[in-house]
Amino acid sequence: MxxxxxxxxxxxxxxxxxxxxxxxxxxxxxxxxxxxxxxxxxxxxxxxxxxxxxxxxxxxxxxxxxxxxxxxxxxxxxxxxxxxxxxxxxxxxxxxxxxxxxxxxxxxxxxxxxxxxxxxxxxxxxxxAFEDAHEESALDQTRMRAWGVPEERVPEAAMTPESLLDMRRxxxxxxxxxxxxxxxxxxxxxxxxxxxxxxxxxxxxxxxxxxxxxxxxxxxxxxxxxxxxxxxxxxxxxxxxxxxxxxxxxxxxxxxxxxxxxxxxxxxxxxxxxxxxxxxxxxEVLAVLSAGASTVHDVARQLTWSRGWASLGQLQFRLALSETAAHIRYLATSGIHPGVPGLVAAP
Incomplete structure (x- = not known):
């Protein structure tokens, strides 16, 4: 059936x-x-x-x-x-x-x-693709700050040395x-x-x-x-x-x-x-950007999420930020919106 x-x-x-x-x-x-x-x-x-x-x-x-x-x-x-x-x-x-x-x-x-x-x-x-997991984690924390993540949530959003080493294995x-x-x-x-x-x-x-x-x-x-x-x-x-x-x-x-x-x-x-x-x-992302949002985090927190923004923690929080960043990048490469500072991932 x-x-x-x-x-x-x-x-x-x-x-x-x-x-x-x-x-x-x-x-x-x-x-x-x-x-x-x-x-x-x-x-x-x-x-x-x-x-x-x-x-x-x-x-x-x-x-x-x-x-x-x-x-x-x-x-x-x-x-x-x-x-x-x-x-x-x-x-x-x-x-x-x-x-x-x-x-x-x-x-x-x-x-x-x-x-x-x-x-x-x-x-x-x-x-x-890193040499030192602790240095890589610190760099990712810097990236999360550039995305506008509040300082108290930066450790939650960034890759930890342990999670990076799990990927290495x-x-x-x-x-x-x-x-x-x-x-x-x-x-x-x-x-x-x-x-x-x-x-x-x-x-x-x-x-x-x-x-x-x-x-x-x-x-x-x-x-x-x-x-x-x-x-x-x-x-x-x-x-x-x-x-x-x-x-x-x-x-x-x-x-x-x-x-x-x-x-x-x-x-x-x-x-x-x-x-x-x-x-x-x-x-939806464009509308939030057009209303004045200037960081990845500021955009993400104003979007509609199936389980609600407040429920997103740990990996789900990071994925929400990274998904939002992908949309902002797409709008920028399409010539629709200039994007936000500190957006593009490391080459």
């Missing part, structure tokens, strides 16, 4: 029910040789990552293995055992992008199996996947598509014959993925994200397997909705 909502067709009905019930969804067979496995993301509102296990004979490739925790590792290993696969039988790991809830467990899985690890060609260590890839490369796994030819925006090197995997796409965080059925102006990253990430959404504006008949929430059909419709949301958000 399928449920319809906002122009898309939900195919992962058990996943959707679990999402709304705030429990882990079941391990599911999505298509021949393709299984979805939830892996917990502790302390984060997203709650878990949907990893995908691709199986074919002696081949086992895990896409987006999730955040590295003992609980999550146990969940993934138990799911593999239910598929008659041991941890040493993992042959490859693909991460759609360089975030801890996607690449995080790759190093642990590879150390126990010798599996190769793959990332997109353009996914680099932007945030963790993420695995390096053995393989790179470029736009239009073909990854033959589980009897399917997965076409790689560069979809920068959420991160500079985000990729999606398209099985054209099976009409299936592993979309990572590029397109989700309900929420808008965060697009941030970040340390040493793309200096106009929102523009890249719009271009990436326009690349997938067709193919509504494909089933989308996202890394969060639930499966659905209607990727083209969803891409257009997300682009419209970006346009509306940019209008």
């Amino acid at each position: 399928r449920a319809e909502t906002a122009g898309i067709t939900i195919t992962g009905t058990a996943q959707r029910e679990a999402w709304h019930s705030k429990v882990l969804p079941p391990v599911e067979l999505v298509a021949a040789g393709v299984h979805s496995v939830p892996v917990v993301f502790p302390g984060n509102p997203m709650r878990y990552t949907l990893s995908y296990v691709l199986l074919d004979g002696d081949e086992c490739v895990v896409v987006d293995p999730g955040f590295d925790s003992d609980e999550g590792h146990g969940q993934l290993i138990a799911a593999l055992a239910s598929l008659d696969v041991g941890p040493r039988e993992i042959t490859g790991i693909v991460a759609t992008h360089f975030h801890t809830d996607h690449l995080g467990m790759a190093a642990r899985l590879a150390s126990g199996s010798g599996a190769w690890i793959a990332l997109g060609n353009n996914e680099r260590r932007h945030i963790s 993420l695995a390096d890839p053995d393989r790179r996947l470029g736009d239009n490369d073909i990854l033959s796994v589980a009897g399917r030819n997965w076409r790689i598509m560069d979809t920068p925006g959420h991160t500079p090197g985000h990729i999606c995997l398209w099985d054209d014959a099976g009409e299936l796409v592993l979309s990572g965080d590029h397109v989700l059925p309900r929420i808008s993925p965060n697009v941030s102006l970040e340390i040493r990253g793309d200096t106009d990430p929102l523009r890249r994200n719009i271009e990436s959404l326009q690349k997938i504006a067709g193919n509504d008949h494909y089933e989308v397997c996202p890394a969060h929430e639930y499966r659905f059909r209607g990727v083209g419709h969803r891409a257009r909705v997300l682009e419209e949301h970006i346009t509306e958000r940019s209008r």
